[in-house]
Amino acid sequence: MLSDFLRHELGLTGTHVGCEHGVCGACTLLLDGDAVRSCLLFAVQCSGCDVRTVESLAGQRAGEGAATEDPLHPLQEAFREEHALQCGFCTPGFLMSLVPFLERHPDPSDEEIREALSGNLCRCTGYQNLVAAVRSAARRLRAEPGEPDAAS
Amino acid sequence: MKPAPFRYCAPETVDEALELLATGDPEDEVKLLAGGQSLVPAMNFRLARPGLLIDLNRIAELASIATRDDAEGSILRLGAMVRQSAAEHSPDVARLAPLMGEALPSVAHTQIRNRGTVGGSLAHADPAAELPAVMLALDARMHLRSVRGERAVDAGDFFLGLFETALEPDEMLTAIEIDAASAVEGSCFEEVSRRRGDYALAGAAARVRLDADGTCRFARLTFLSVADLPVRALEAEQMLLGERPHDELLRAVAEHAARREIDPGSDIHASSAFRRHLAAGLARRTLATAVSRATAAHGATDHGGASS
Numbered sequence: 236m237l238s239d240f241l242r243h244e245l246g247l248t249g250t251h252v253g254c255e256h257g258v259c260g261a262c263t264l265l266l267d268g269d270a271v272r273s274c275l276l277f278a279v280q281c282s283g284c285d286v287r288t289v290e291s292l293a294g295q296r297a298g299e300g301a302a303t304e305d306p307l308h309p310l311q312e313a314f315r316e317e318h319a320l321q322c323g324f325c326t327p328g329f330l331m332s333l334v335p336f337l338e339r340h341p342d343p344s345d346e347e348i349r350e351a352l353s354g355n356l357c358r359c360t361g362y363q364n365l366v367a368a369v370r371s372a373a374r375r376l377r378a379e380p381g382e383p384d385a386a387s
Numbered sequence: 388m389k390p391a392p393f394r395y396c397a398p399e400t401v402d403e404a405l406e407l408l409a410t411g412d413p414e415d416e417v418k419l420l421a422g423g424q425s426l427v428p429a430m431n432f433r434l435a436r437p438g439l440l441i442d443l444n445r446i447a448e449l450a451s452i453a454t455r456d457d458a459e460g461s462i463l464r465l466g467a468m469v470r471q472s473a474a475e476h477s478p479d480v481a482r483l484a485p486l487m488g489e490a491l492p493s494v495a496h497t498q499i500r501n502r503g504t505v506g507g508s509l510a511h512a513d514p515a516a517e518l519p520a521v522m523l524a525l526d527a528r529m530h531l532r533s534v535r536g537e538r539a540v541d542a543g544d545f546f547l548g549l550f551e552t553a554l555e556p557d558e559m560l561t562a563i564e565i566d567a568a569s570a571v572e573g574s575c576f577e578e579v580s581r582r583r584g585d586y587a588l589a590g591a592a593a594r595v596r597l598d599a600d601g602t603c604r605f606a607r608l609t610f611l612s613v614a615d616l617p618v619r620a621l622e623a624e625q626m627l628l629g630e631r632p633h634d635e636l637l638r639a640v641a642e643h644a645a646r647r648e649i650d651p652g653s654d655i656h657a658s659s660a661f662r663r664h665l666a667a668g669l670a671r672r673t674l675a676t677a678v679s680r681a682t683a684a685h686g687a688t689d690h691g692g693a694s695s
Contacts, residue, residue, distance in 0.1 A: 236389070236431075239389075255388040255389075255431050256428035256431050256485065257424060257427070257428050257499065258388070258681045259411075260496075260498060263498055266501075266502075267502040268503075269472070270497060270501060271498055271501050271502045272432070272498055272499070272502070273421050274426075274427075275427040275428065275502065276423065276427075276502075277395070277427075277442075279395060279397075280397070280442060280444060282574075290462030331626070332497070332498060335496075350583065351497070353496060353583045353584050354495075354497055354498045354499070354584060360600060
């Protein structure tokens with residue numbers, strides 16, 4: 236699976252593996268810009284594709300241990316401030332689902348936010364804080380367009 | 388939760404894929420891999436253990452949405468590997484097959500539709516899936532190819548049972564053709580599920596065309612998740628023809644369809660009786676919405692047209 240290839244071969248353990256049958260959304264990443272389940276893809280299928288994982292968001296290079304001075308992605312900032320995560324297991328999947336969502340819906344309604352969150356499961360927060368975080372991230376992104384785009 | 392070992396090939400043309408499919412693997416099952424949103428979970432659970440996987444994702448010719456005009460009107464042609472999300476956002480689908488456009492957001496979640504394909508869903512033929520019931524309502528034609536040749540099968544003859552279609556072992560679904568919705572047609576899709584993105588407990592798709600005086604000249608009513616295969620309610624459709632639909636008639640038509648024309652099973656999600664109850668309500672609502680949209684379409688064309 237692509238999820239296993241990332242974690243075991245490349246050491247990119249930011250992508251979490253939950254249900255391994257496409258339901259929980261923990262392993263969500265971007266394949267050529269679209270949010271997809273990496274547990275339902277074979278790594279060989281992605282040869283030549285652009286794969287973007289949670290490691291790409293903050294600009295912190297994988298494997299270097301200590302964080303660099305690069306700031307968190309506005310979505311990550313919002314998650315931290317609004318307490319949109321507790322154990323953090325589901326967080327990478329949520330983030331990678333929400334990055335393309337906010338690019339396409341810069342000013343989403345609560346209804347649209349809930350719809351966007353519906354493909355990922357979280358068992359800690361109860362979703363209300365996730366909704367608040369997405370709202371807040373959307374505000375941040377609108378205020379400062381041109382997100383940091385770190386190469387992964 | 389990992390697939391059993393399998394051989395993998397990724398042909399770049401349909402001919403190449405058909406050749407591989409025809410040669411097959413005498414020892415093992417051969418499976419075509421489309422979006423993989425149903426097949427790969429089944430492989431991870433080891434419910435499916437194909438020996439050879441033919442990945443269709445590199446075949447560009449299967450991934451396009453095209454339109455063409457003939458004497459009867461416009462025709463929408465969807466390559467089997469068109470992603471569900473691509474169809475969802477296609478202006479051609481919205482214009483020529485609005486029923487399909489309305490149903491697509493109900494297919495699982497965005498992350499699944501980004502990968503799942505139109506053809507994959509139809510070939511998989513899950514009776515709880517939206518697209519088979521929608522294709523039945525749209526009188527879609529399935530284009531099947533093998534090394535032996537090509538044939539077209541009507542949606543009504545394509546779905547044969549639980550996960551069972553008219554596809555022969557050496558055949559591949561390559562495209563789906565849909566006649567453009569009439570300008571004076573109304574359609575509607577609705578389903579009931581426990582949570583957004585879940586499989587529907589029941590769902591219905593309706594299409595209606597009315598004369599200028601409101602008489603119904605054409606009707607389609609189909610259901611998902613109420614039998615082993617998508618169901619078309621032929622008797623209910625007949626009850627509408629030649630009538631001017633009103634609330635009481637729609638209620639009777641919906642009740643008839645739900646009582647006589649479907650065969651819902653009971654499972655942990657819903658009892659058979661509850662599914663019938665849902666089907667009746669969904670049929671009534673989708674027909675009523677389709678009728679009001681058809682009426683509105685008439686108004687629009689009357690204003691636009693010169694005289695009649």
